[in-house]
Amino acid sequence: MASTFQPTDDSQVLDAVTWALAEVAPLEIVGRGSKRGLGRNFQADHSLDLSGLSGINFYEPEELILSAKPATPMAEIEAALAERGQMLAFEPMDMRPILGMGAGEGSIGGVFACNLSGPRRVKSGAARDHLLGFNAVSGRAEAFKSGGRVVKNVTGYDLSKLITGSHGTLAVMTELTFKVLPAPEKTYTVLVSGLDGAAATRAMAAAMNSAHEVAGAAFLPAALAGRSDVSYVQGAGSSITALRLEGFGPSVEQRCRELREELAEFGALEELHSHNSIRFWTEIRDATCLTAPADRLIWRLSVPPTAGHQVLATLSESLGAKGFLDWSGGLVWLSLPPSGDAAHEPVRASIAPHGGHATLVRASADTRASVPVFQPQPAPLAALSARVKDSFDPKRILNPGRMVAGS
Amino acid sequence: MLMPKPDEAVLAKRGEIIAALREIVPGEGVIAEEDEMRVYESDGLSAYRQMPMIVVLPETTEQVAEILRYCHAEEVKVVPRGAGTSLSGGALPLADAVLLGLGKFNRILDVDFENRAVVTQPGVTNLGITHAVQDQGFYYAPDPSSQIACSIGGNIAENSGGVHCLKYGLTTNNVLGIEFVTIEGEVIRIGGKHLDAEGYDLLGLMTGSEGLLGVVTEVTVRILRKPATARALLVGFASSEAAGTCVAEIIGAGVIPGGMEMMDNPAINAAEDFVGTGYPRDAAALLIVELDGPEVEVDYLIGRVREIAEANGATSLRVSESEDERNAFWAGRKSAFPAVGRISPDYMCMDGTIPRKMLPEILRRMSSLSEKHGLRVANVFHAGDGNLHPLILFDANQPGELETAEAFGGDILKACVELGGVLTGEHGVGIEKRDLMGEMFTEVDLDQQQRVKCAFDAKGLLNPGKVFPKLHRCAELGRMVVHQGKMPFPDIPRF
Numbered sequence A: 001m002a003s004t005f006q007p008t009d010d011s012q013v014l015d016a017v018t019w020a021l022a023e024v025a026p027l028e029i030v031g032r033g034s035k036r037g038l039g040r041n042f043q044a045d046h047s048l049d050l051s052g053l054s055g056i057n058f059y060e061p062e063e064l065i066l067s068a069k070p071a072t073p074m075a076e077i078e079a080a081l082a083e084r085g086q087m088l089a090f091e092p093m094d095m096r097p098i099l100g101m102g103a104g105e106g107s108i109g110g111v112f113a114c115n116l117s118g119p120r121r122v123k124s125g126a127a128r129d130h131l132l133g134f135n136a137v138s139g140r141a142e143a144f145k146s147g148g149r150v151v152k153n154v155t156g157y158d159l160s161k162l163i164t165g166s167h168g169t170l171a172v173m174t175e176l177t178f179k180v181l182p183a184p185e186k187t188y189t190v191l192v193s194g195l196d197g198a199a200a201t202r203a204m205a206a207a208m209n210s211a212h213e214v215a216g217a218a219f220l221p222a223a224l225a226g227r228s229d230v231s232y233v234q235g236a237g238s239s240i241t242a243l244r245l246e247g248f249g250p251s252v253e254q255r256c257r258e259l260r261e262e263l264a265e266f267g268a269l270e271e272l273h274s275h276n277s278i279r280f281w282t283e284i285r286d287a288t289c290l291t292a293p294a295d296r297l298i299w300r301l302s303v304p305p306t307a308g309h310q311v312l313a314t315l316s317e318s319l320g321a322k323g324f325l326d327w328s329g330g331l332v333w334l335s336l337p338p339s340g341d342a343a344h345e346p347v348r349a350s351i352a353p354h355g356g357h358a359t360l361v362r363a364s365a366d367t368r369a370s371v372p373v374f375q376p377q378p379a380p381l382a383a384l385s386a387r388v389k390d391s392f393d394p395k396r397i398l399n400p401g402r403m404v405a406g407s
Numbered sequence B: 001m002l003m004p005k006p007d008e009a010v011l012a013k014r015g016e017i018i019a020a021l022r023e024i025v026p027g028e029g030v031i032a033e034e035d036e037m038r039v040y041e042s043d044g045l046s047a048y049r050q051m052p053m054i055v056v057l058p059e060t061t062e063q064v065a066e067i068l069r070y071c072h073a074e075e076v077k078v079v080p081r082g083a084g085t086s087l088s089g090g091a092l093p094l095a096d097a098v099l100l101g102l103g104k105f106n107r108i109l110d111v112d113f114e115n116r117a118v119v120t121q122p123g124v125t126n127l128g129i130t131h132a133v134q135d136q137g138f139y140y141a142p143d144p145s146s147q148i149a150c151s152i153g154g155n156i157a158e159n160s161g162g163v164h165c166l167k168y169g170l171t172t173n174n175v176l177g178i179e180f181v182t183i184e185g186e187v188i189r190i191g192g193k194h195l196d197a198e199g200y201d202l203l204g205l206m207t208g209s210e211g212l213l214g215v216v217t218e219v220t221v222r223i224l225r226k227p228a229t230a231r232a233l234l235v236g237f238a239s240s241e242a243a244g245t246c247v248a249e250i251i252g253a254g255v256i257p258g259g260m261e262m263m264d265n266p267a268i269n270a271a272e273d274f275v276g277t278g279y280p281r282d283a284a285a286l287l288i289v290e291l292d293g294p295e296v297e298v299d300y301l302i303g304r305v306r307e308i309a310e311a312n313g314a315t316s317l318r319v320s321e322s323e324d325e326r327n328a329f330w331a332g333r334k335s336a337f338p339a340v341g342r343i344s345p346d347y348m349c350m351d352g353t354i355p356r357k358m359l360p361e362i363l364r365r366m367s368s369l370s371e372k373h374g375l376r377v378a379n380v381f382h383a384g385d386g387n388l389h390p391l392i393l394f395d396a397n398q399p400g401e402l403e404t405a406e407a408f409g410g411d412i413l414k415a416c417v418e419l420g421g422v423l424t425g426e427h428g429v430g431i432e433k434r435d436l437m438g439e440m441f442t443e444v445d446l447d448q449q450q451r452v453k454c455a456f457d458a459k460g461l462l463n464p465g466k467v468f469p470k471l472h473r474c475a476e477l478g479r480m481v482v483h484q485g486k487m488p489f490p491d492i493p494r495f
Helices: A010-023 A074-083 A108-113 A159-163 A197-208 A249-266 A274-286 A308-319 A344-351 A365-370 A379-392 B008-012 B014-024 B034-040 B061-074 B126-136 B152-158 B202-206 B240-252 B265-275 B295-311 B323-334 B336-343 B356-373 B401-418 B434-440 B443-456 B474-478
Strands: A027-030 A046-049 A056-060 A065-068 A131-138 A143-147 A171-179 A186-193 A214-220 A240-247 A269-272 A297-302 A322-326 A331-336 A357-362 B054-056 B077-081 B097-101 B108-112 B117-120 B175-181 B187-191 B215-222 B229-237 B259-264 B285-293 B316-319 B346-349 B377-382 B387-394
Touching: A010 A027, A010 A046, A010 A131, A010 A171, A056 A074, A065 A074, A074 A108, A108 A171, A131 A159, A143 A159, A143 A171, A143 B443, A159 B202, A159 B443, A186 A197, A186 A249, A186 A274, A197 A214, A197 A240, A197 A249, A197 A308, A197 A322, A214 A274, A240 A249, A240 A274, A249 A269, A249 B295, A269 A274, A297 A344, A308 A322, A308 A331, A308 A344, A344 A357, A379 B187, A379 B202, A379 B443, B008 B014, B014 B054, B014 B061, B034 B054, B034 B097, B061 B077, B061 B097, B061 B175, B061 B215, B108 B126, B117 B126, B126 B152, B152 B215, B175 B202, B187 B202, B187 B215, B229 B240, B229 B295, B229 B323, B240 B259, B240 B285, B240 B295, B240 B356, B259 B265, B259 B323, B265 B323, B265 B336, B265 B377, B285 B295, B285 B323, B295 B316, B323 B336, B336 B346, B336 B377, B336 B387, B346 B401, B356 B377, B356 B401, B387 B401, B401 B434, B434 B443, B443 B474
Parallel strands: A027 A046, B054 B097, B077 B097
Antiparallel strands: A056 A065, A065 A171, A131 A143, A131 A171, A186 A240, A186 A269, A214 A240, A214 A322, A297 A331, A297 A357, A322 A331, B108 B117, B117 B215, B175 B187, B175 B215, B229 B285, B229 B316, B259 B285, B259 B377, B346 B387, B377 B387
16 A cells, blocks of 8 residues: 655654665655656655655854755745845746646755756856755665765765755755855846847857856747736837846946946847846746646756757747747747657757757656656666666665656 | 785786787887886875886777776776876876876867857866966866866866865866766766756766766866956954954855965965065964955955954955055965975875864864874965865974874864864865775765765776775675565654
8 A cells, every 4th residue: 555654854764765675665755745746757656755854954154054854945945044145046946836836835855856956057056066965865775974064075976966966766865955155135137128049149148258247148039028027028029138147236236237338239228126137037947937828848958058049949940839048048948739749859859969958847747657858868878877876776766767767 | 005905917917908008009108117107106195106007198088998998808907197186196006007197188179158168188287278268258267276287187086176166166066068988988978068967967976086987088167257357355363263253254244255265373474484475474364365256346345355354353454456466465375385395394285174163173173283293284274165274294204204294184184074074175085085084974875985986887997995995896885684574663654
C-alpha cells in the first residue's frame, strides 16, 4: 500500500530511506509540492514528505549566509531577508503560476533541487552558484555532508553544485546553507519599444557589454507585452526590450541616464521606476504572460544569447509558438499549441545548430511520461551521469525516473 | 607525506610504455631523460619533489584521448599538469605515473564579445585571456596571484580564486563550459556559450576536482566589461578586533567591495620595509578596501566606507585620488610574500577560511600557537571572504624546523575548522592538506566523495594519492550493508 512518510527530523529521514532501501521501494521526495509537476512523470511506491523539516536554522546578515531546513517556505526566507535588506541574488522563479498549482508554496529545498534562477542570472549567477553546503541522506541510506558555511572553500569535491539541479535523484537534503546578498536600494528599468528580435538582441548585447552593470535584459514581443500588468508595457502597442539597473540611488540614476544615451539610436525610450520596475521583472521571472491558456505547452530553452531570437522566430513560424527572451536573449520561454509529443523533435532541432538545452516545463502527465522532459545527452555523458546517480543511489530509490527514464 | 607505493609491474615495463606513448605523440612530445624531466619534479609546493616516470606533452584532444585509453588499458597512473603553479602539490608527480602536461594547448580558439565568452585551450594563462579581450575593455574576473603564469586548465582543476572573488566569484562562477577526456578516453563536452549545463552539473563538479576526475582539453569562460573606475581606501586600526568589526559592518551596510584585504602588524612592517609606500607601521591591522564600478557609485561608496571606518576608530585613513596612488596602496599587499621572504629564510603559506566574524579569534589563536611552536607568523587575509593566508616563518636549514612549521600550519587549519571554517579556501587540498581531511569530514562524507570519483575513474588511475587520506577500491566503496526486516521507524507519521 502506498504511504506518505512525514519525518520531523533528520534521523527520521534516515530511517525512512533505510527502510526504502531494504525494500527497494522507490520514494518520491516532496518539499512543499509546488514543483511536483516539473520533470518526468514517474511512478514511486511511496512519498517522503519533508514538510516537517521546515524553518531557518540560522541567519547571519553580516556573514551573508542563511541556513534552513529543506521545506522552509520561500515566503518565510524572503521575509527574513527583506527585514535585513537582503535577498537571494539568483532570483528564484515561483513556478506556481505556470504550473497552475493553487495549493502550497515553493520551498528552499525545491528551489535548489531544481536550480531555479531568474532574470538576474546574467549578473549574479544561478542557484548553483549560491549553495555553500548541505547535509543530506543518500540513496545508500547514509547521512553525509558537503561544503561548509563559507564562500571561499575548495576542500573536497563541490557536491553542492552536483546536488543543485539534481531534482531529488541523488540524496534527500536535510539542511542547506547558502549565500545571500544585499538587496538593491533602487531598481530602474530602461525600456526600448518597437524592436524586432534581432535588433532587441543587439540592444541587449550593447547594454550587457557596457560598464553599467545591467542586472536583467529581456525582450517581449508586442502580443505578450499586452499581457503585462504594468500599464506602460501593456499599453505600449509594440514590442518591449527591457534593461534593469539596480544599486545605490545616485548610481542607478546616473547609469540610467548614460544607458539611455547609448541606446537612443535603437528606438523610443521609457523608464520604469521602483514599484513598476519590480513588478515587471517578477512577471518576466515567473513567465506569467504564458500562463494562459492552461492547455498550451511551455518550454524553457537555454542557448547562446545571440541565438535566442533566431530560435524564437523559427518556432513561431513553424509551430505557432509564442514566446519571449530573458537572459539577454539566452533564455527562450515558449508556449506551443497542445500536442501529444510536445513537438520535442522540432524544438530540439531548432537549438541544435547553436548549442544549449531545452526543458519541457508544462505538459500533461502522459506527455511528460513519454517525451524526454530534459535535454537528451550524448551516450558517453548519459552513461557518466548514470554512474554518478549510482554512486549516490545504487538501488534507484530516490525520485527514479524524474530526470531520465529508468534512472 | 606518504604517497602510494609505486607499482613495480608498471615500472618494469617503462620502456614499453615510452614506446607506446611515442606512437601516439611523435617527436619531442615524450620526455624520458632524467635531466629533461627534472623541471617537472615539483609544482608550486616545492618542499615536495618526485621524479615522474615519463612526461608526455600532447598537442591535440585526440592524442590526450589515446594516451588515456592506453594508460587505462595498461593500468598506468596519470598525473595531469597545467602550468605547475599549484600551492598544494596537486601536480606533484608519482614515481610510477605518466605526467600529462597540457602546456602545448596554448591557443585561444574564439573570442565572442556579443555572447561575452572566450573559448580557449587549457594551457593558456589566466592573464592571457584578459590580454586577448582587454583592447575592447573586457577582462576575465578571477585573478589568482599567480595569474601571469597559471593556466586556465589548472584554474578549473583548483577552482582558483583571487582578490576580486568576493564580488566576482571564483573560477566555478565564471566558467561556462568544458571539454574533457575521461580516463577511458571518452571525450565529453558540457555547457558552452549558453548558461547552466543540462542534467547533473558535472561542470560544477569537475571545477575544483584537482585533476582526479578527467583531463580538461577546452574551456569556455565568461568575460566581463571592466568596471568604469576603481578607488581604494587604506585604513589603519589599533586592534584587529576593530578592523574585523569594520569589515563586518561594511558588508552589513550592503556594500560589496571589489576587494577587501587585511594585513597584520608583522606583514605591514615587512611590506613597508620592502616597498615603502607609506603603510602605518604602528597599526595593529591594515585594511585595503577597493570599490569598483560606475564612477558615481564608487565615489558614493567611498564616503560610506569612510564613515564606517571612522566610527570603528580608524587610526589612519587615506583615499586614493589617482591610479598611481591606488596602485601604491596595493604594492605592499601584492609584495607581501616576497617581503616576508626577506625577513625569513623560508616561509610556508597557509590557506584556511573562517567565517568573517571569527577574524579576531583566529588571530588570538595564531599568536598563542606561534608561542607554542616558537615560530613567527605574518598574516595577510582576503578579509572580505574570511580567506586567511598566514605565512609561517622558518629556516629549513635548522633541523626540525620544517616539521615544526608543518605542525604549526596543521594547528592553524584545525583551528579554522573548529571556528566553522574550512581547510582550504583557494589553494586546494592536493597532498598538503590531504591528511587533515578527517578534521572536516567524517569517513562517510569522504567515502561518498570517493564514490563520485569511482563514477569517473573506477580503477583509480587519475592523480591518486591526492585529496583523499585513504585510498579505497571502488568495489569496496560500492558495497552496501542493507538492514532488512521490519519498518524501523514506528515514530514517523504516516498517512
